[in-house]
Amino acid sequence: MTDVSDIVTDSITPVADTGVSRREEHFAWIDVRGLDDDLRDAVMQAAIHQRIDGIVSDDLMLLSDLPPTIRRVLAIGADTATDEVTEHTVDVILIDAAASAATPPAVSTEWGTQLVVSDARTLHHACDAVRAVPWTVLTFTDPTKIPLEIVIAAAENSGGRTITVVNDITDAEIVKLVLEHGSDGLLLSPSSADDVVTLARVVAHRDEPVSLVELTVTGVEHIGMGDRACIDTCSLLETDEGCLIGSFASGMFLSCSETHPLPYMPTRPFRWNAGAVHSYVLVPDNRTRYVSELRAGQPILAVRSDGTAREVRIGRVKIERRPLLSITATAPNGATVNVITQDDWHVRLLGPGGTVNNVTELKAGDRLLGCVPVESRHVGLPITEFCDER
Incomplete structure (x- = not known):
């Protein structure tokens, strides 16, 4: 068993700087942790049908049954066994930064971190993480979008991608537009399969050119x-x-x-x-x-x-x-x-x-x-x- 924990970003090699502007495309992840079985199954089917980018779960078996068309994101804590985790069973390992002391699992799968931003110290930690970690999932405790603006600015031209936890569809529409290009990704725990359909429309919406x-x-x-x-x-x-x-x-x-x-x-x-x-x-x-x-x-x-x-x-x-x-x-x-x-x-x-x-x-x-x-x-x-x- 490998224990995982708090990530000290100063010791991590920064994600490669591409030297170009970050992608304008947005994507959505669906969090199925804590959903009852019936709702979870309906949400997952909707996510697959709507071509949602990823599903987040702490159940390795649940993710391993997903088709390769959807990103399998395994959320793990300090006591999670990672012996069976390989690049063949999941695509991203998401480590809870609030867990206690260790390092990412020794597998070639991409990894990321989950952070809660609630004050100046955790905001500083988030700004470090988005420059060093391939995937950073952010939860903001305050209603203001200023901390998110600061994190997005810190991530500019880095290779890492930010995923912001949103409360509902209205919140998703706002987060998508913060500092014009918004958070790269949105993470929602849906209350219904309809939420998945609407979220897919939010991230996919682009104004098509008009034929003049x-x-x-x-x-x-x-x-x-x-x-x-x-x-x-x-x-x-x-x-x-x-x-x-x-x-x-x-x-x-x-x-x-x-x-x-x-x-x-x-x-x-x-x-x-x-x-x-x-x-x-x-x-x-x-x-x-x-x-x-x-x-x-x-x-x-x-x-x-x-x-x-x-x-x-x-x-x-x-x-x-x-x-x-x-x-x-x-x-x-x-x-x-x-x-x-x-x-x-x-x-x-x-x-x-x-x-x-x-x-x-x-x-x-x-x-x-x-x-x-x-x-x-x-x-x-x-x-x-x-x-x-x-």
Whole structure:
């Protein structure tokens, strides 16, 4: 029997520094320790089906029955027998750093440590560990995310990976985004198999690029007064970043953020002067919403002129009566698309290469950027059905 214990990180050879930024991919581990048999079995089946990266258990036999598609993580304490542990039965040996005095087992399997961060001393220990240990599982006792931010910064460009224990799915979504790239991994003890499915979506979520096309302007018309909306976000936007907006679900224009100089007022680099309140706007998960429905805190999709996209949150929507301008264009597939904007020089739409076009200077033949979805929409969701928009 090999006893395992507290790891003195000063005596450990640091993980190799790759010299490159850490991976942006996130992964999830499921902790099945302490779950009753029925729940554990359901959770493990869900984890395998959802391609969760790893399962953590203190039962060697339980892990040895898992398929090779999932990482087998054996959590051990000071009195755990490791005679039967090999690289063929588990993939990672996780040592409890609160146990008493020893070293990692003498097997070629990768190993890691579990740490509880509760004060300055344990935070310092965690910062040492993430630079020296291949896998570091962290439990934070305080609700603030500042200790996690410090540990993530300490791990920057090291070869080690951090796995943060999360309390629930909401906590997982927050931890994933701490310091922008968040903890590498999330460890959850699920209360149901549904938690596993949701956690898999949290770690896998990425904003897919939007396929943009060139739209050719065919007409510009002053149409009088109406209600238009400004969308103020909680993010600073790039000079070629906009939201996709239009009168029809069959085609939307790439509006321009207010990041470019204005003659009589400062720039508003968080804002789109979006369009009339009836307009569709593209939000994450390939959904649309009416501009008039948008509220503070909701997500919206910010799209750059090369099609790359990210989710940003709405801080405020301002609806005001203004003169309006109707802009009609033709898409490459022959579809007619339209957007109604405020009738003012400072409102802009983006064109090929990120060119900035003041709406009051547009004329027939000008080229703009937009997208032309192939589906119709019903309550914002794509649906294959006949729909004639005019």
